[in-house]
Amino acid sequence: xxxxFDLVIKNGKLIDGTGNPWFKADIGVSQGxxxxxxxxxxxxxxxxxDAEKMAVSxxxxxxxxxxxxxxxxxxxxxxxxxxxxxxxxxGNCGMSVxxxxxxxxxxxxxxxxAKDDYEWGWRTTFEEYLKKTKEGKISINLVxxxxxxxxxxxxxxxxxxxxxxxEIEEMKKLLAESMKDGAFGMSTGxxxxxxxxxxxxxxxxxxxxxxKYGGIxxxxxxxxxxxxxxxxxxxxxIGEENDIPVEISHHKAMCEENWGxxxxxxxxxxxxxKRGVEVGCDVYPYTAGTGNITSILPIxxxxxxxxxxxxxxxxxxxxKKIKEEMIDNERKGDKSxxxxxxxxxxxxxxxEYEGKYIEEIIKDKNKINKPxxxxxxxxxxxxxxxxxxxxxxxxxxxxxxxxxxxxxxGSDAFATSPAAGEIPNPRTYGTFPRILSKxxxxxKLLTIEEAIRKMTxxxxxxxxxxxxxxxxxxxWADIVIFDPVKIKDQATFQEPHQYPIGxxxxxxxxxxxxxxxxxxxxxxxxxxxxxxx
Numbered sequence: 001x002x003x004x005f006d007l008v009i010k011n012g013k014l015i016d017g018t019g020n021p022w023f024k025a026d027i028g029v030s031q032g033x034x035x036x037x038x039x040x041x042x043x044x045x046x047x048x049x050d051a052e053k054m055a056v057s058x059x060x061x062x063x064x065x066x067x068x069x070x071x072x073x074x075x076x077x078x079x080x081x082x083x084x085x086x087x088x089x090x091g092n093c094g095m096s097v098x099x100x101x102x103x104x105x106x107x108x109x110x111x112x113x114a115k116d117d118y119e120w121g122w123r124t125t126f127e128e129y130l131k132k133t134k135e136g137k138i139s140i141n142l143v144x145x146x147x148x149x150x151x152x153x154x155x156x157x158x159x160x161x162x163x164x165x166x167e168i169e170e171m172k173k174l175l176a177e178s179m180k181d182g183a184f185g186m187s188t189g190x191x192x193x194x195x196x197x198x199x200x201x202x203x204x205x206x207x208x209x210x211x212k213y214g215g216i217x218x219x220x221x222x223x224x225x226x227x228x229x230x231x232x233x234x235x236x237x238i239g240e241e242n243d244i245p246v247e248i249s250h251h252k253a254m255c256e257e258n259w260g261x262x263x264x265x266x267x268x269x270x271x272x273x274k275r276g277v278e279v280g281c282d283v284y285p286y287t288a289g290t291g292n293i294t295s296i297l298p299i300x301x302x303x304x305x306x307x308x309x310x311x312x313x314x315x316x317x318x319x320k321k322i323k324e325e326m327i328d329n330e331r332k333g334d335k336s337x338x339x340x341x342x343x344x345x346x347x348x349x350x351x352e353y354e355g356k357y358i359e360e361i362i363k364d365k366n367k368i369n370k371p372x373x374x375x376x377x378x379x380x381x382x383x384x385x386x387x388x389x390x391x392x393x394x395x396x397x398x399x400x401x402x403x404x405x406x407x408x409x410g411s412d413a414f415a416t417s418p419a420a421g422e423i424p425n426p427r428t429y430g431t432f433p434r435i436l437s438k439x440x441x442x443x444k445l446l447t448i449e450e451a452i453r454k455m456t457x458x459x460x461x462x463x464x465x466x467x468x469x470x471x472x473x474x475x476w477a478d479i480v481i482f483d484p485v486k487i488k489d490q491a492t493f494q495e496p497h498q499y500p501i502g503x504x505x506x507x508x509x510x511x512x513x514x515x516x517x518x519x520x521x522x523x524x525x526x527x528x529x530x531x532x533x
Contacts, residue, residue, distance in 0.1 A: 005030050005045040006510060012051030012481065016471040017058040017456035019449050027056065029477040032510035032524075037473055051481050054504060055448070058456040058469055059086025059478030060432045063282040064218075064249055064410025066090065067142065068097050068133075074415040076521055077139045081506055081513045082499040083432045083489075086478035087141040087528075089410070089463060092249055093220040094149030094189025098129035099174055104153035107305040126178035130527055137523035139513050141478070143463050144527065145218055146178040148188040148206065149195035158194045160303040163202050171202075175209045182529035184463050185216035187249070190231070191223060192295060193302040200234055207242035215530070216463055218247040225254040225334045232265045236272045236279055247462060248281035250289070250412050251401050252393050257333030259394040266404050273406075280462060282410035283401040285434045287393040288493070290345055290412070290425040293379060293386040296336045298325050306384045313376045323372040337392040339371055343493075346422040347386040355423040355494070358388075389425050389493065402435070403445050408459040409435055418497040426496040430489030433500035437488040448484060466533050481505040 005028040013022040014037070028036035028045065042048055060083070067077060068090035080088060090096070100108060101124065126146055133142065151174045155167050163171070175186060186206060189195040210217055217239055221231035232248065239246035248269070253261045269279045294302060294309060301309050301322055312318040329335040336342065339358040347353045353361055358375060367374035379386075401407050411431040416424060432455060439445040446454075460469025467475045480503065487502030506514035511524035 003044060003046045004028065005035060005040070007047045007049070007477070007507075008040050008042070008045035009049045009051050009056055009479070009481065010040065010042070012054050012056035014471055015055055015057045015449055015452045017452055017469055019453040019457075021449060022055070027471065027479070029507075029510050032477055034471065034473055034475050034477050037471065049481065049505065053483070054481050055484045056471070057452045057480050057482070058471055059480055059506065059508065060084045060409075060455040061086070061459040061465075061469055062088040062411050062413075062431070063247070063408045063459040063462065064089060064092050064284075064412050066092060066413065067140070067415040068144065069414055071133075071138060071142075071415045072136065074417050074420065075136055075138050075523065076417065076519065077415045077525075078417045078519060079413065079429045080411075080415065081139045081508075082503065082519065083429060084480040084482065084503055084506055085140060085411075085432060086480070086506065086508045086513075087143060087465075087468060089143040089145065089184070089218075089459070091145035091147050091183070092187045092218060092412075094147045094187050094192065094195035096126075096145060096147035096150045096187070098124065098126045098150065099146070099154055099178060100124060100150065101154050103157055104150070107153055107158055108150065125181065126183060127181040130182055130529070133527045138525040138527075139523050140508060140525040141468070142525065142527045143184050143465070144182065145185050145187045145216075146175065146183040148186055148198070148203070149192065151175055151178075152194045152198060156194065158303055158305040158308065160197045160300060162199055168202055168205050172206060172209050175206055176213070179209065179213035179215055179530070182531050183215065184530040185218060186210055187218040187220070189220045191220055193299055196222065196299045197303075200238065203238050204241050207238050207244055210244045211242045213530075214464070216245045216247055218249055220249045223334070224252055225258050226332055228253055228258060228261050228265055229268070232268050236268065236277055239279060240272065240275070240277045245278040245462065246280075248279065250410060251281035251283055251407065252289070253397050254392045255333040255337050256394070259397055262397045262400050266401070266406070269406055280406040280408065281401065282408045282459070283398070284410060284412050284427045284431050285398060285402060285439060286425065286427050287395055287398060288389050288391045288425060289393070290387060290389050292384070293344075293382065293388050294384050296326070296342070296388070298322060298329070309384060310380060313380050319373070319376055322376070326372065337390065339375065341391040343389045343423070345387040345389045345424055347382055349382045349385060351421070353386070354421075389423070399439070399445055402439055407454060408462065409455050420497075424496050426489070426491035426493055429491035429496060429498060430500060433487050433502065434489040436482075436484070441484070464530075464533055465528070477507055477510040479505075479507040
């Protein structure tokens, strides 16, 4: 007799993603979807999991990833799947891997940390990118955004000038094509070039395209330090004038002088929602961020891309100007918090730098009396191709944002593997288990039901996923089975390539990506298409 279910999960405590209290029930899965929730006889399934004393939740949806940069090198997405992430939103911070052209391709290689073995050259249109991704085998579902910076680079390169009406129309055309191809929205990275060269009016115009196609506007705001409040207001304005949803990416306040401002910025979001603006934010549970080494520099130094920067750093007068501006910015509480709080995360030109503080590297070069000169030389040496980890946030601010009802959880991480080396931010491996261990179990900042809501149904609703993010009949069977008493992140800043503990099974579209705590290396992920919601 044929079994009714491919899989039955019995005896678990279901935390369904709504935020409601857990309840006990069985789950029956058939053809990749949840077919029944309730009591199920053991004889009705091909495979049975006993989830006694375990929590059963929807697969975690990572609201902010950069998995698209590296997933062709690491299609198993080990760092995501081992922490229970079954779906990741990609193309954030204004940088997606498409659309590109001959003008923008080389300009984007270093900002995107693109490697030749990532099959970089074929990415022309968003449609081609999605097609190539679908041809491969990936372990998690992807929700692609298109990057404004990538679009702007295709039209203007890394040009610091105001976009002309004709150039804006060309950008709108590229955005419309990407939305037709299946993008869920557009991201901006206004802290970085070339996105940061755009005026607010340019973004409002592009927002009209998002309105037409039902897309979200996700933004790494223009500044997260002294101008945090003005930057949040700008993001809200772009959403309000177009009546489109706004997502404030990895919401934070950088540098000590600005700690505490998140209380006001969150209030701004609450007030905007009362006016009818659909605005929310995401957050990662760490006090350090990661970016390219050039992000410490004034944004104008990157005009013309990396080549333009390297030319400027070879000019003594320009060096002096950059140094003076950096000192002034640091004094005001903008940009870098100091070389003693910045480590090198990845440096292909000299892996010996990885894990070291920049101050330590400067000392090793006997240039402690000329730190800025040594730093500029370091950029020249590495050709700007290095990523950094910067310790610039306060734990109280992190907790404030995590606890707020409008925040969802995002790792801001790349796809990677312990085999990759480098010293990534521990958020790469630990974001979701850390929420459940540190902020739920240990500090009781959140209930487990509220934490799961922030990881599942909330991000699903933000990007309009109609059949994921809940344990619900008819939804795709993206499911995590974990021990709420034991789940814990193990990644540290010194040793980040460590999987969490306490996660038993991770199921993607009905298939096991993790079984009994071990990777299966089976690929059940899908590239989701906004037009098929």
